[in-house]
Amino acid sequence: MDRIQRQELFARLRAANPEPTTELAYASTFQLLIAVILSAQATDKSVNLATRQLFADAPTPQAILALGESGLIPYLNRIGLYQGKTRNILATCRQLLEQHGGEVPHSRTALEALPGVGRKTANVVLNTAFGEATIAVDTHIFRVANRTGLAPGKTPLAVERELLQAVPEEFLHAAHHWLILHGRYVCKARKPDCRRCSIADLCAYPEKTGAPPASPPR
Template identity: 70%
Template sequence: MNAEKRREIFQRLRTANPAPTTELNYRTPFELLVAVALSAQATDVGVNKATKRLFPVANTPEAILALGEEGLKDYIKTIGLYNSKAANIIKTCRKLLEEHDGEVPRDRQSLEALPGVGRKTANVILNTAFGEPTIAVDTHIFRVSNRTGLAPGKTVRTVEDKLMKVTPPEFKRDAHHWLILHGRYVCKARKPDCFNCPIADLCEWPEKPL
């Protein structure tokens, strides 16, 4: 895929959705960190239902530590892997208070040092909470990048590195959200909606029914 086609893809995605953002509900970087930690192998809808109950009661490291691990589980037990997620969130809250004055750090190294926080989560926080031009590659972005030919790669990191290289600078901050939403609602895994896809004519997927 050439640079002109990639630019047109992002241009169309921006025209359709000029101000994309996460579908996780949050008001502070810490709330986003908790929501993203809960979202692994869970839907955003399911996470939002849990945090709608949790955040009015506890939305700071101090407040969640006061709940304790068992207390936290009561709020997130509808979410998959809630036992390990609760343990990691409690450890993260302790580390934030001990090393970062209770604030979510703005650098990748510190974020990835938090329990349960990997590169993808760090990218989401840097991008969505702090406006950094990072691209967190989840299953949706991995699929869209490979299927369309936008940034093919056999591993998540390969796709991330390629997207960072080929995405024009003006689109980098929002590329993450455009591609996730496109994969979630249009370029779906089992039944991609090619007939209602705004970039179908630019897509290089050999199996598209057009």
Template identity: 70%
Template sequence: MNTTKRREIFTRFRAANPRPTTELEYQTPFQLLIAVILSAQATDKSVNLATRKLFLVADTPEKILQLGETGLSPFIQRIGLFRTKTRNILATCQLLIEQYNGEVPRTRTELEKLPGVGRKTASVILNTAFGEPTIAVDTHIFRVANRIGIAPGKNVLEVERKLLKVVPDEFRHDAHHWLILHGRYICKARKPLCHQCLIVDLCEFKEKNLEGTASSLDMKQLT
């Protein structure tokens, strides 16, 4: 895919959604950190259902640590891998208190030292909480980047590096959110909704689901 196509893709994403953000609900960097840890192999909807109740009771490292495993588990037990996540969250809260005065660190190296925090989670925190132009590659973004041809790669790290290289600077901060939303609602895994896609004429996917697609003239008018 050439530079002109990439720029047009993000120009259209921006026009349709000028201020994209995460669908996880949070008020502070710490709340976002907990939500992202919980979101691994879980839906944002299920995480929000859990954190709405949890954060009313405990919304700081100190308060969550006071809950302990038996107190925290009931809030998140409907989320996948909740036992492991319970232990990771409590260990993370302990480290935040002991090493960072209860605050979420602002560097990738420090973030990735926290239990339950890998590269993707760190990238989300850096981008969404602290405004850095990182791109966190999850399954949606990995699929979209490869399928539409914007940044193909064999693994998430390769896709991330390519995206950081090819996405124009002006779009880099919001690229993560545009791509994940596109993958979640339009460019779905099993049956992409190409007939609803605002970049269908730019996408390089060879097996488009074009049933019901507007004419090229209509597409230009829509975008």
């Protein structure tokens, strides 16, 4: 995909959704961090169902830590891998209180030092909470980047690096959200909805499902 096609791709995604954001529900940077930790191998819908009551009852690191493992598990036990996530969240709350005054640090190094926080989670927090132009490559972005030819790569990190080079600067901050939403609702894993795809004519995927005829860039 060349520079003109990339510009057109993101111009169309922006026209359809000018201000994209995460579908995770949260009211503070801390709550966003917890929600993203929980979202690994789980849907945003399932996370929101769990955190709605959790954040109402325990909205801060102090409050979640006070629940302890036995008190936290009932909120999370419908989420995949909830036992490990419960331990990581409690350890993260403890570390936030002991090392960061209860605040989420604005630093990739400090974020990735928190239990349960890897590069993808740190990228989401840096982008959504702190406004940095980062791209968190989940399964949706990995699929869209490779299928379309926007930023092919064999690993999430390779795709992330390609995207940071490929995405035009004016679209870089919101690219993360546009690509996730496109992969979640249109360029789906088993059956991409190419007839409904606004960028089908720009896409290099050879197995389009009834895509409309290609049209030249505007």
